[in-house]
Amino acid sequence: MTHPVWTDAILALRLLRIDPIGLGGIWLRAGFGPPRDRFVAALGAGRRLTCHMSDEALLGGLDITATLANGQPSYAKGLLSDPERLILSSAERASRHLAALLAKTLDRRAGHCLIALDEGIEDEAPPPALTDRLAFHLSFDGLGAKDCPDTPLDPVDARLADIDDDAVRALTAVSLKLGIASLRAPLFAARAARAHGALHGRDVTTDEDLEAAIRLTLVPRATVLPQDPPEPAPPEEPETPHDTQTSETKPPEDQLLEAALAALPPDILKRLAPTQRLNRAVGASAQGALKKGTTRGRPLPSRPGRANSRDRIDLIATLRAAAPWQPLRRGNAPRGSLHVRPGDIHLRRSQSRSDRLLIFAVDASGSAAFNRLAEAKGAVELLLAEAYASRDHVALISYNKEGAEVLLPPTRSLVRTKRHLAQLPGGGATPLAAGLKEALHMAVAARHKGFQPALVLIADGRANIDLSGKADRTNALADALKTARGNRMLSVPAVVIDMSKRPEPQLSELAKALDARYAPMPFADAHHLSDVVSAELA
Amino acid sequence: MTQPFPFAAIVGQDEMKTALILTAIDPKIGGVLVFGDRGTGKSTAVRALAALLPPIEAVEGCPCNSAAVADCPDWTGITKGKLVKRPTPVVDLPLGATEDRVTGALDIERALTKGEKAFEAGLLARANRGYLYIDEANLLEDHIVDLLLDVAQSGENVVEREGLSIRHPARFVLVGSGNPEEGELRPQLLDRFGLSVEVSSPTDIDQRIEVVRRRDAYETQTAAFMKKWRAADTRLRKKILTARAALPDLETPDDTLRDCAALCIALGADGLRGELTLLKAARAHAAFGGKPAVTRDDLRAVAPSALRHRLRRDPLDEAGSSARVAKAIDDVLA
Numbered sequence: 124m125t126h127p128v129w130t131d132a133i134l135a136l137r138l139l140r141i142d143p144i145g146l147g148g149i150w151l152r153a154g155f156g157p158p159r160d161r162f163v164a165a166l167g168a169g170r171r172l173t174c175h176m177s178d179e180a181l182l183g184g185l186d187i188t189a190t191l192a193n194g195q196p197s198y199a200k201g202l203l204s205d206p207e208r209l210i211l212s213s214a215e216r217a218s219r220h221l222a223a224l225l226a227k228t229l230d231r232r233a234g235h236c237l238i239a240l241d242e243g244i245e246d247e248a249p250p251p252a253l254t255d256r257l258a259f260h261l262s263f264d265g266l267g268a269k270d271c272p273d274t275p276l277d278p279v280d281a282r283l284a285d286i287d288d289d290a291v292r293a294l295t296a297v298s299l300k301l302g303i304a305s306l307r308a309p310l311f312a313a314r315a316a317r318a319h320g321a322l323h324g325r326d327v328t329t330d331e332d333l334e335a336a337i338r339l340t341l342v343p344r345a346t347v348l349p350q351d352p353p354e355p356a357p358p359e360e361p362e363t364p365h366d367t368q369t370s371e372t373k374p375p376e377d378q379l380l381e382a383a384l385a386a387l388p389p390d391i392l393k394r395l396a397p398t399q400r401l402n403r404a405v406g407a408s409a410q411g412a413l414k415k416g417t418t419r420g421r422p423l424p425s426r427p428g429r430a431n432s433r434d435r436i437d438l439i440a441t442l443r444a445a446a447p448w449q450p451l452r453r454g455n456a457p458r459g460s461l462h463v464r465p466g467d468i469h470l471r472r473s474q475s476r477s478d479r480l481l482i483f484a485v486d487a488s489g490s491a492a493f494n495r496l497a498e499a500k501g502a503v504e505l506l507l508a509e510a511y512a513s514r515d516h517v518a519l520i521s522y523n524k525e526g527a528e529v530l531l532p533p534t535r536s537l538v539r540t541k542r543h544l545a546q547l548p549g550g551g552a553t554p555l556a557a558g559l560k561e562a563l564h565m566a567v568a569a570r571h572k573g574f575q576p577a578l579v580l581i582a583d584g585r586a587n588i589d590l591s592g593k594a595d596r597t598n599a600l601a602d603a604l605k606t607a608r609g610n611r612m613l614s615v616p617a618v619v620i621d622m623s624k625r626p627e628p629q630l631s632e633l634a635k636a637l638d639a640r641y642a643p644m645p646f647a648d649a650h651h652l653s654d655v656v657s658a659e660l661a
Numbered sequence: 662m663t664q665p666f667p668f669a670a671i672v673g674q675d676e677m678k679t680a681l682i683l684t685a686i687d688p689k690i691g692g693v694l695v696f697g698d699r700g701t702g703k704s705t706a707v708r709a710l711a712a713l714l715p716p717i718e719a720v721e722g723c724p725c726n727s728a729a730v731a732d733c734p735d736w737t738g739i740t741k742g743k744l745v746k747r748p749t750p751v752v753d754l755p756l757g758a759t760e761d762r763v764t765g766a767l768d769i770e771r772a773l774t775k776g777e778k779a780f781e782a783g784l785l786a787r788a789n790r791g792y793l794y795i796d797e798a799n800l801l802e803d804h805i806v807d808l809l810l811d812v813a814q815s816g817e818n819v820v821e822r823e824g825l826s827i828r829h830p831a832r833f834v835l836v837g838s839g840n841p842e843e844g845e846l847r848p849q850l851l852d853r854f855g856l857s858v859e860v861s862s863p864t865d866i867d868q869r870i871e872v873v874r875r876r877d878a879y880e881t882q883t884a885a886f887m888k889k890w891r892a893a894d895t896r897l898r899k900k901i902l903t904a905r906a907a908l909p910d911l912e913t914p915d916d917t918l919r920d921c922a923a924l925c926i927a928l929g930a931d932g933l934r935g936e937l938t939l940l941k942a943a944r945a946h947a948a949f950g951g952k953p954a955v956t957r958d959d960l961r962a963v964a965p966s967a968l969r970h971r972l973r974r975d976p977l978d979e980a981g982s983s984a985r986v987a988k989a990i991d992d993v994l995a
Contacts, residue, residue, distance in 0.1 A: 144880075145880055145881070219756050219797065220755070220756050223755050223756040224755065227753070227755070230704070251699060252699070252797065255699050255700055283881065286877075288870075288874070291870055291873055291874055291877070292866070292870050294873070295866060295869045295870045295873055296866055298869075299864070299866060299869065304699070304700070304701075304861075304862045305698065305699050305701075305862065306700045306702070306862055306863075306869060306872050306873065306876075307699075307700040308700070309869065310872075310873050310876050310877060313873055313877055314877070314880075435759070435761065534844075535844045535845060536841055536842050536843060536844050536845055537841075537845055538841040538845075539841075539842045539843075542842075
């Protein structure tokens with residue numbers, strides 16, 4: 124049986140064929156497997172890109188190897204030079220630089236369109252600068268092979284259908300209702316509706332086209348889903364010319380939205396909102412700052428390598444490598460020419476310090492939780508405000524009876540922090556082990572992205588919930604200590620801040636297990652905290 | 662290259678448009694920073710401005726757009742040449758651009774093929790006498806930011822590398838944009854921007870519809886759309902030119918200076934750059950409005966964008982800088 128998501132995916136492909144420039148492309152989130160394979164097969168030809176192509180490969184430029192061989196400049200064409208369909212695999216790994224390049228290519232409107240294949244798991248996602256420019260956002264999560272029958276795409280050659288003002292108004296209203304800020308979204312919706320109309324041989328878009336457009340372009344971008352009891356009274360609508368529907372009291376955008384949502388299976392609807400929240404959170408934070416390389420930082424000895432635009436050639440080292448061979452290479456050639464072969468080329472290398480990530484794990488249990496969280500939040504904001512000089516990113520995890528929760532994913536933005544930490548949960552028991560585990564988990568993930576993680580554990584009192592979620596003091600302590608000892612291998616620098624009224628021996632024991640400094644601070648406030656953290660982990 | 666969207670056809674976002682126009686009238690105001698949500702027309706506005714600006718006269722073939730042959734740096738080897746009209750340069754500084762591309766570097770092509778030691782000019786040279794546009798300025802790498810700060814301060818790009826010793830003028834209006842949710846801008850760089858504006862997507866449905874409508878028309882019926890807006894763009898260009906010409910003769914009453922200082926003191930803005938920018942922006946605003954002298958209305962109009970990024974930030978303060986500036990304006994200019 125064909126899954127509705129698959130049908131929509133094929134529809135998106137058809138629409139993109141009709142209007143590649145106006146629609147920009149498709150962002151497909153799908154793991155490796157038959158659905159993704161069949162989609163790629165349906166895509167047809169296109170220019171394959173990976174995330175690690177050099178600027179030179181993408182944009183073209185002087186082909187150094189050929190130039191050296193021929194003794195005259197020869198130029199290579201870039202992969203982005205010709206307008207065609209671009210297929211980027213592992214799009215979740217795309218750097219901001221690549222995203223900026225591709226975004227610029229799409230903005231040129233020269234005829235490119237982009238299919239971003241995203242195999243990301245959890246919080247990985249392509250940079251939002253890129254996905255915002257792609258009309259269709261698809262996710263094959265939960266699709267199996269049998270859901271996706273091979274579907275041949277017949278060539279289409281159609282003129283975009285016209286769209287009237289009321290339709291544009293309805294699409295814009297729906298996008299607002301779904302909480303979509305970007306103005307590209309309604310624009311894409313209008314283009315998708317026009318292409319959809321064209322696909323069905325219409326001259327002017329109908330409600331059916333609008334519904335499809337909403338489903339394909341707006342619903343996946345939704346940040347809020349309309350609740351069943353809609354807002355009291357919608358702002359006064361100018362009289363609508365929909366004479367056939369005069370009996371209905373709802374404005375046209377609501378009808379359209381309902382119809383569009385009705386076409387989606389309920390489980391997908393349920394999934395939508397959280398995914399979106401994730402996507403919003405991610406893009407901004409997932410980008411690490413891994414910058415090992417050849418352009419900045421402390422210089423290292425040069426190494427042989429291939430010339431490209433990303434790395435800097437170490438001319439002196441290159442010439443030094445070429446020098447001994449000159450008489451041999453010169454052969455009968457006249458003196459005065461220099462013979463440098465590609466193998467001589469040396470590249471500069473340097474090592475740079477990666478950005479730091481301070482992970483705050485805050486005990487949100489008990490009566491003092493609110494106070495403690497508020498001070499931790501204050502400390503986070505103070506640290507961020509001062510952070511630029513030391514390039515710190517900050518994340519905040521809280522743990523209470525619910526278990527551990529990431530309140531603030533790694534970020535350097537004060538604006539984002541304020542938005543995320545507007546409401547702080549608190550109260551309940553103390554699953555110290557769970558909080559610690561989450562924090563170490565985040566530290567490891569951050570390290571993969573090139574950060575230097577450091578951990579700040581803010582606690583008072585004893586652990587009383589073990590990892591399995593049971594209230595058992597003995598086990599709770601044992602689990603916490605065991606988790607803490609896990610850090611011996613990870614060696615994430617850490618500091619344990621004890622905010623209980625009287626220093627708590629359990630916490631100093633935990634600090635020892637964690638290989639961390641122990642700082643008892645019964646009356647800490649935000650300023651104190653940020654000072655201690657700067658001092659201990661600097 | 663397709664034609665950029667007409668500046669006059671941009672819906673709403675008046676503060677951003679005004680700020681860009683003011684720097685076009687007086688480049689000494691020193692750049693604009695546009696911070697805000699994605700898809701609000703930041704890039705569109707900057708690119709549109711390029712098409713709006715009157716062309717400059719530059720020596721033919723000079724990589725740094727010199728105004729006269731005598732100004733061409735030695736390394737260009739230009740000793741004579743005629744002046745040609747060029748569109749005001751608006752150079753994109755892409756994220757992840759290498760230092761070589763920004764400052765310029767040894768021309769590898771000539772070094773390898775002819776064995777000559779020649780300099781290949783970078784983005785800074787090309788942006789001279791024009792605009793340098795950094796999208797997502799808050800994500801720019803540190804070493805590029807250092808470099809920009811240095812050049813913006815001195816107005817000159819100095820390259821000392823690979824056996825080259827090169828200098829050339831690099832005076833440009835810095836235009837940056839970014840989304841504050843993705844990272845903060847370094848305070849030193851922040852201070853370099855004369856004006857800063859905050860944009861957000863319009864919540865007014867009619868305004869949003871108009872955006873979609875115009876953009877759709879621009880994309881699908883480009884020629885007709887451009888024709889429709891050409892006159893409005895031309896009017897705007899003429900108005901900018903008139904304002905430029907009027908700027909030197911514009912009167913600045915002593916009271917205005919006093920107001921500028923009082924505002925900056927009330928807000929505790931660091932340094933004197935705030936007063937200077939505020940004054941320049943107010944003058945440009947008055948000139949744009951065709952007034953003979955600066956008025957309090959001009960100050961009121963430009964103060965938020967000239968000052969909001971210069972306040973010493975209190976991270977624990979929930980109210981934003983914009984609110985503080987608005988309050989100070991109400992208090993001081995009451």
